[in-house]
Amino acid sequence: MFRWQAGRTAALEVAVLNDAAAVRHRSALDRWQRYELDPGYCIDYPAMSDPAEPHTAELIRAMRSAELLRGGAAAGCTDAAYSGAVDRLEQALAAAERAAGVRESVQEGVRELASLDTAKD
Numbered sequence: 001m002f003r004w005q006a007g008r009t010a011a012l013e014v015a016v017l018n019d020a021a022a023v024r025h026r027s028a029l030d031r032w033q034r035y036e037l038d039p040g041y042c043i044d045y046p047a048m049s050d051p052a053e054p055h056t057a058e059l060i061r062a063m064r065s066a067e068l069l070r071g072g073a074a075a076g077c078t079d080a081a082y083s084g085a086v087d088r089l090e091q092a093l094a095a096a097e098r099a100a101g102v103r104e105s106v107q108e109g110v111r112e113l114a115s116l117d118t119a120k121d
C-alpha cells in the first residue's frame with residue numbers, strides 16, 4: 001500500500017470514529033439536559049445541576065473538552081481526540097448519575113428519551 005493510501009485510510013477511519021462520536025455526544029448531552037430542564041429530575045436529582053459537587057464538576061469539564069474538540073471533528077479534522085473526549089463525557093455522566101443516586105432504571109429511561117430526541121433530529 002502506498003503511503004498516501006495509508007494516510008487516506010487512516011483519515012477515513014478517524015472520520016468514521018468522529019461521526020459516531022458526534023452521535024454519542026448528542027445523546028449524552030440530551031441525557032444530561034433532562035436533569036437540567038425537567039423540573040421533576042431537577043427536584044429528584046439536584047446534584048446533577050450543582051457544579052460544587054465533584055462528580056458534576058468533572059462532568060462539566062468533560063462536556064467542555066468534548067465541545068471544544070467537536071468543532072474540529074465537524075470540520076473534517078483527522079484527530080481522533082474527539083472520540084476519546086466523548087468517551088470521557090459518557091463516563092463522567094454515568095459517574096455523576098451514580099453519585100447523585102440515580103437508579104439504573106431511571107438512567108435507562110433517560111437514555112431511551114435521549115435516543116428518541118436524537119432520532120427526531
